[in-house]
Amino acid sequence: MAPTTAIPHTPQNQTKAARRPPRRENRRQAVLKASAALFKSKGFERTSVRDIAAASGMLPGSIYFHFRAKEEILLAVQKAGIQHLSDAVESAILDVQEPWAKLEAACIAHMRVILGESDFAAAVLDISAARNSSVWPQIAAMRDEYEKNFRQLVDDLPVPPGTNRKYLRLALLGSINWTHRWYRPGRDSPAQLAVEIVWLFRCGLDPE
Amino acid sequence: MAPTTAIPHTPQNQTKAARRPPRRENRRQAVLKASAALFKSKGFERTSVRDIAAASGMLPGSIYFHFRAKEEILLAVQKAGIQHLSDAVESAILDVQEPWAKLEAACIAHMRVILGESDFAAAVLDISAARNSSVWPQIAAMRDEYEKNFRQLVDDLPVPPGTNRKYLRLALLGSINWTHRWYRPGRDSPAQLAVEIVWLFRCGLDPE
Amino acid sequence: MAPTTAIPHTPQNQTKAARRPPRRENRRQAVLKASAALFKSKGFERTSVRDIAAASGMLPGSIYFHFRAKEEILLAVQKAGIQHLSDAVESAILDVQEPWAKLEAACIAHMRVILGESDFAAAVLDISAARNSSVWPQIAAMRDEYEKNFRQLVDDLPVPPGTNRKYLRLALLGSINWTHRWYRPGRDSPAQLAVEIVWLFRCGLDPE
Amino acid sequence: MAPTTAIPHTPQNQTKAARRPPRRENRRQAVLKASAALFKSKGFERTSVRDIAAASGMLPGSIYFHFRAKEEILLAVQKAGIQHLSDAVESAILDVQEPWAKLEAACIAHMRVILGESDFAAAVLDISAARNSSVWPQIAAMRDEYEKNFRQLVDDLPVPPGTNRKYLRLALLGSINWTHRWYRPGRDSPAQLAVEIVWLFRCGLDPE
DNA sequence: AATGAATGAGGCTTCATTCAT
DNA sequence: GATGAATGAAGCCTCATTCAT
Numbered sequence: 001m002a003p004t005t006a007i008p009h010t011p012q013n014q015t016k017a018a019r020r021p022p023r024r025e026n027r028r029q030a031v032l033k034a035s036a037a038l039f040k041s042k043g044f045e046r047t048s049v050r051d052i053a054a055a056s057g058m059l060p061g062s063i064y065f066h067f068r069a070k071e072e073i074l075l076a077v078q079k080a081g082i083q084h085l086s087d088a089v090e091s092a093i094l095d096v097q098e099p100w101a102k103l104e105a106a107c108i109a110h111m112r113v114i115l116g117e118s119d120f121a122a123a124v125l126d127i128s129a130a131r132n133s134s135v136w137p138q139i140a141a142m143r144d145e146y147e148k149n150f151r152q153l154v155d156d157l158p159v160p161p162g163t164n165r166k167y168l169r170l171a172l173l174g175s176i177n178w179t180h181r182w183y184r185p186g187r188d189s190p191a192q193l194a195v196e197i198v199w200l201f202r203c204g205l206d207p208e
Numbered sequence: 209m210a211p212t213t214a215i216p217h218t219p220q221n222q223t224k225a226a227r228r229p230p231r232r233e234n235r236r237q238a239v240l241k242a243s244a245a246l247f248k249s250k251g252f253e254r255t256s257v258r259d260i261a262a263a264s265g266m267l268p269g270s271i272y273f274h275f276r277a278k279e280e281i282l283l284a285v286q287k288a289g290i291q292h293l294s295d296a297v298e299s300a301i302l303d304v305q306e307p308w309a310k311l312e313a314a315c316i317a318h319m320r321v322i323l324g325e326s327d328f329a330a331a332v333l334d335i336s337a338a339r340n341s342s343v344w345p346q347i348a349a350m351r352d353e354y355e356k357n358f359r360q361l362v363d364d365l366p367v368p369p370g371t372n373r374k375y376l377r378l379a380l381l382g383s384i385n386w387t388h389r390w391y392r393p394g395r396d397s398p399a400q401l402a403v404e405i406v407w408l409f410r411c412g413l414d415p416e
Numbered sequence: 417m418a419p420t421t422a423i424p425h426t427p428q429n430q431t432k433a434a435r436r437p438p439r440r441e442n443r444r445q446a447v448l449k450a451s452a453a454l455f456k457s458k459g460f461e462r463t464s465v466r467d468i469a470a471a472s473g474m475l476p477g478s479i480y481f482h483f484r485a486k487e488e489i490l491l492a493v494q495k496a497g498i499q500h501l502s503d504a505v506e507s508a509i510l511d512v513q514e515p516w517a518k519l520e521a522a523c524i525a526h527m528r529v530i531l532g533e534s535d536f537a538a539a540v541l542d543i544s545a546a547r548n549s550s551v552w553p554q555i556a557a558m559r560d561e562y563e564k565n566f567r568q569l570v571d572d573l574p575v576p577p578g579t580n581r582k583y584l585r586l587a588l589l590g591s592i593n594w595t596h597r598w599y600r601p602g603r604d605s606p607a608q609l610a611v612e613i614v615w616l617f618r619c620g621l622d623p624e
Numbered sequence: 625m626a627p628t629t630a631i632p633h634t635p636q637n638q639t640k641a642a643r644r645p646p647r648r649e650n651r652r653q654a655v656l657k658a659s660a661a662l663f664k665s666k667g668f669e670r671t672s673v674r675d676i677a678a679a680s681g682m683l684p685g686s687i688y689f690h691f692r693a694k695e696e697i698l699l700a701v702q703k704a705g706i707q708h709l710s711d712a713v714e715s716a717i718l719d720v721q722e723p724w725a726k727l728e729a730a731c732i733a734h735m736r737v738i739l740g741e742s743d744f745a746a747a748v749l750d751i752s753a754a755r756n757s758s759v760w761p762q763i764a765a766m767r768d769e770y771e772k773n774f775r776q777l778v779d780d781l782p783v784p785p786g787t788n789r790k791y792l793r794l795a796l797l798g799s800i801n802w803t804h805r806w807y808r809p810g811r812d813s814p815a816q817l818a819v820e821i822v823w824l825f826r827c828g829l830d831p832e
Numbered sequence: 833a834a835t836g837a838a839t840g841a842g843g844c845t846t847c848a849t850t851c852a853t
Numbered sequence: 854g855a856t857g858a859a860t861g862a863a864g865c866c867t868c869a870t871t872c873a874t
Contacts, residue, residue, distance in 0.1 A: 024837075043340040045253035049865060062838050064866065127389065128336045132251040164404060171405050174386025175379035181335065182378055196372060197379050204412020232854080257848060269850080270855050278848065440833080459756040461669035465869060477871080478834050486869065543805065544752045548667040580820060586806055587799035587821050594798025597751065612788060613795050620828020648858075673844060685846075686859050694844065 028066045031056045036077045036119035044074055044129030074123075075135040081120035082142045088113050089149055099156045100202060106153055107176055107194040114180050115190040125180050147173070172201055236274045239264045244285045244327035252282055252337030283343040289328035290350045296321050297357055307364045308410060314361055315384055315402040322388050323398040333388050355381070380409055444482045447472045452493045452535035460490055460545030491551040497536035498558045504529050505565055515572045516618060522569055523592055523610040530596050531606040541596050563589070588617055652690045655680045660701045660743035668698055668753035699759040705744035706766045712737050713773055723780045724826060730777055731800055731818040738804050739814040749804050771797070796825055 034055035038047040049070055053060045067073050092109035096102040114121045130139045154169040175197050183193065242263035246255040257278055261268045275281050300317035304310040322329045338347045362377040383405050391401065450471035454463040465486055469476045483489050508525035512518040530537045546555045570585040591613050599609065658679035662671040673694055677684045691697050716733035720726040738745045754763045778793040799821050807817065 027837080043253070043336055045251070046340050048863080050863090059839055060865085061840065061867080065837060068866095070865065126336050128251055128334045132254055167401070167404050168408060170386065170390055171383035171408055174384070175382040178378065178382025178386060193375070196375050200376060200379055200409060200412075202412055204408075204410055235854085256846075258846090267856055268848085269857070272849070273854060443833085459669070459752055461667070462756055464867075466867090475835055476869085477836070480870070481833060542752045544667055544750045548670050583817070583820050584824060586802065587824055590799040590802025591795035592798070594794065594802060598794055609791070612791050616792060616795055616828075617824060618828055620824075620826055651858080672842080674842090683860055684844085685861065688845065689858060692845095 024066075027056075027058075031058070031063060031066055031073065032076055032080060033119070035073050036080070036123050039074070039077060039126070039129070040119045040122040043126070044133075071133050071135050074130065074133055075138055077120060077123045078130060078135075078139045079142060081118070081122075081124035082146050084118055084120055085110060085113050085124065086146050086149070093149075093153070099153070099158060100198070103153045103157065104195060104198045106149065107172075107198055108191045111176055111179065111190040111194040114177065115183050115185075115193075122180065125177060168201070172197070175200075232274070235264070235266075239266075239271060239274055239281065240284055240288060241327070243281050244289070244331050247282070247285060247334070247337070248327045248330040251334070252341075279341050279343050282338065282341055283346055285328060285331050286338060286347045287350060289326070289330075289332035290354050292326055292328055293318060293321050293332065294354050294357070301361070307361070307366060308406070311361045311365065312403060312406045314357065315380075315406055316399045319384055319387065319398040319402040322385065323391050323393075323401075330388065333385060376409070380405070383408075440482070443472075443474075447474075447479060447482055447489065448492055448496060449535070451489050452497070452539050455490070455493060455542070455545070456535045456538040459542070460549075487549050487551050490546065490549055491554055493536060493539050494546055494555045495558060497534070497538075497540035498562050500534055500536055501526060501529050501540065502562050502565070509565075509569070515569070515574060516614070519569045519573065520611060520614045522565065523588075523614055524607045527592055527595060527606040527610040530593065531599050531601075531609075538596065541593060584617070588613070591616075648690075651680075651682075655682070655687060655690055655697065656700055656704060657743070659697050660704070660747050663698070663701060663750070663753070664743045664746040667750070668757075695757050695759050698754065698757055699762055701744060701747045702754060702763045703766060705742070705746075705748035706770050708742055708744055709734060709737050709748065710770050710773070717777070723777070723782060724822070727777045727781060728819060728822045730773065731796075731822055732815045735800055735803065735814040735818040738801065739807050739809075739817075746804065749801060792825070796821070799824075 031052060035047070035052050038051055038055060042051075049063055050060050052073065053063050056063070063073075067076070088109040089106045092105045093102050096105045114125060124143075130136055133139075150169055150173060154165050154172070157165075157168075159165070159168070176194065179190075179193060179197075183190070188196075239260060243255070243260050246259055246263060250259075257271055258268050260281065261271050264271070271281075275284070296317040297314045300313045301310050304313045322333060332351075338344055341347075358377055358381060362373050362380070365373075365376075367373070367376070384402065387398075387401060387405075391398070396404075447468060451463070451468050454467055454471060458467075465479055466476050468489065469479050472479070479489075483492070504525040505522045508521045509518050512521045530541060540559075546552055549555075566585055566589060570581050570588070573581075573584075575581070575584070592610065595606075595609060595613075599606070604612070655676060659671070659676050662675055662679060666675075673687055674684050676697065677687050680687070687697075691700070712733040713730045716729045717726050720729045738749060748767075754760055757763075774793055774797060778789050778796070781789075781792075783789070783792070800818065803814075803817060803821075807814070812820075
């Protein structure tokens with residue numbers, strides 16, 4: 001008991017061990033946020049480390065205290081973007097049971113992120129810088145891991161026998177991800193778009 | 209036969225008008241071909257003018273006899289790629305009348321090009337370098353022009369009333385273009401893939 | 417005796433003077449040892465303060481508690497290396513009287529150190545970093561001081577009149593120091609090498 | 625015959641093929657010369673590519689038209705230095721027959737170069753930058769090749785049976801090369817120094 | 833005594849581009 | 854038509870050092 005009454009006077013001590021890392025982590029996050037925004041607007045290759053430093057309120061050399069190389073920033077941005085997507089999708093499907101509803105919920109969550117304001121998600125969709133970088137293997141692994149969610153969702157769908165589920169999944173993902181090339185906020189929300197697209201796949205068009 | 213006897217008197221003129229331009233054009237095409245291949249494998253930004261020159265059998269300075277700037281090469285590559293697509297699609301739908309068959313023919317042609325060996329088409333699908341370049345407006349205009357084909361094809365489709373044809377078109381294009389991110393030559397040919405995807409949109413999945 | 421009775425009242429003083437400095441001195445020695453090893457294997461310029469810190473189990477900033485600048489580490493390493501040599505030579509010649517035997521003893525001691533495992537001595541022989549540093553004057557002074565030993569030894573030698581003792585000394589030192597560029601532990605020990613070399617100078621080769 | 629009368633009007637053509645390379649070669653030599661001087665006075669690591677460019681009358685980027693990397697300049701400087709030595713020694717011993725005289729001639733030539741004004745030879749003797757560079761294997765090979773000359777010269781010497789010729793050679797080379805650490809132009813010339821040193825090895829000191 | 837974080841200058845190198853020849 | 858040589862800006866990154874804590 002004595003200790004517990006003695007320590008309250010020095011709350012810094014307790015928080016020091018808990019706050020220091022956050023400090024560093026904050027700066028790191030600042031770099032990532034600035035980088036994601038720059039990557040989105042100018043592309044990875046056209047963004048210089050100087051740009052990133054300036055946007056993060058640092059000097060160029062300081063970036064290298066937090067990241068070993070420019071490509072490690074790319075990796076971290078991609079990781080964060082995929083994590084955003086993953087978190088959103090997983091929490092969206094948590095309480096949904098019916099297969100089509102579950103898929104729809106996942107698509108809505110996915111699309112809300114990629115069409116939302118997250119610069120991170122935008123970075124995920126621009127694959128070309130990632131594919132040509134030295135960290136592509138790691139990025140590809142994370143992407144695959146994320147796509148497993150959709151594989152499961154599509155596999156659970158009640159579809160006519162003979163349906164190629166792989167093509168179905170990839171066609172759906174293509175339709176959905178392609179939206180970020182043309183979508184502009186306006187009449188329809190990302191969620192409505194998701195619903196429409198899932199509906200297209202579900203019901204088809206042929207009136208006959 | 210007559211020409212061969214008539215022309216010999218002005219050999220320079222003829223060679224100037226008939227041989228030089230081809231020669232120059234040949235070199236230009238060589239640069240474009242090499243560039244498209246390099247852009248495909250390394251990306252635009254990671255391809256240097258030196259790389260292009262080396263792959264074209266020239267020295268760096270010589271490139272500038274054919275193009276005013278690196279980004280003009282990008283523009284020309286994109287133009288050629290879109291032209292390939294356009295030619296293929298237009299000739300494919302020429303003799304087809306039925307709307308769904310016509311769309312299918314277009315998709316098959318489109319997909320054959322983008323999944324084929326044309327480095328030019330691959331360059332077209334990597335939008336990010338183009339979007340961040342100074343020639344993006346011109347590239348965007350060409351892409352739009354090409355997509356008009358598909359707008360027409362989708363508009364001619366007999367679909368249930370209330371169908372959002374814009375979303376349908378974009379979803380279809382998304383599914384189709386997305387293939388170049390995952391397709392590997394093997395069991396199914398690009399044409400079969402196109403058929404499958406169009407079928408998905410046409411018939412839907414819901415067994416009920 | 418008086419001091420020992422006066423001090424017990426201030427135990428802090430004693431521990432401060434007797435315990436803390438050793439601790440600090442230990443860390444300092446650790447830095448020097450790590451530095452000597454790194455300088456030997458990578459050279460002074462290619463060794464970063466970070467390298468030294470890591471090899472000493474510290475962080476970069478901590479080095480500066482013990483040394484004001486990287487070049488002061490170089491100075492300290494050189495000083496330690498020369499001290500090793502000096503101690504070895506002085507104790508080796510202590511009980512030897514005969515001039516040639518005395519020189520031989522010195523050479524054996526010298527060569528044992530420079531061909532031994534002391535990273536410090538190796539640092540001494542790599543003159544180029546030292547010569548280009550800002551602490552070169554101090555280093556040069558220490559080297560000169562050490563070489564005085566050999567000057568004395570050579571001056572005491574009974575040699576034919578007309579012999580240029582300066583050249584003799586420098587030729588001998590050259591032969592001896594050069595060994596560290598080619599010697600590899602094996603058949604002959606450093607001491608045997610020293611004996612051979614001194615013998616060469618003493619007896620000459622010309623059979624006539 | 626006709627051609628020979630037609631061509632004189634364009635003498636540039638002929639010289640173009642013969643002068644262009646020299647032009648490039650001249651600039652390359654300028655870089656090497658400036659580099660050797662800078663390496664001698666500041667050391668390789670403390671010499672920046674900017675320094676070299678400035679001393680060669682170029683901009684930093686231009687250096688890389690002539691050399692692929694800073695270390696390739698080091699390699700070229702070392703190569704030139706060793707070539708100087710090799711040429712000097714080979715031509716010096718060409719007409720000498722008697723073994724001791726031949727060795728002496730070689731030593732004189734060698735020492736004239738290393739104590740002369742050639743910045744290249746000075747670079748050769750500063751081994752530490754070379755040893756820590758990535759081009760060390762190539763440099764080491766060239767050095768070995770050069771030292772073979774001396775191996776031959778020492779092997780041809782008439783010496784008492786039991787003499788270790790390897791140690792003899794290395795001791796002699798040590799004495800000779802060490803001079804560049806202490807020699808200052810003055811009373812004795814490099815050649816006189818060489819004679820004295822060879823004499824030391826030949827005749828020994830022991831008056832008995 | 834030591835550390836974490838940052839600094840800012842400077843390192844080597846690449847690059848698109850130019851231009852006399 | 855093409856080349857060789859150079860340019861100069863900018864690229865990524867490392868480094869010795871500092872300083873509040």
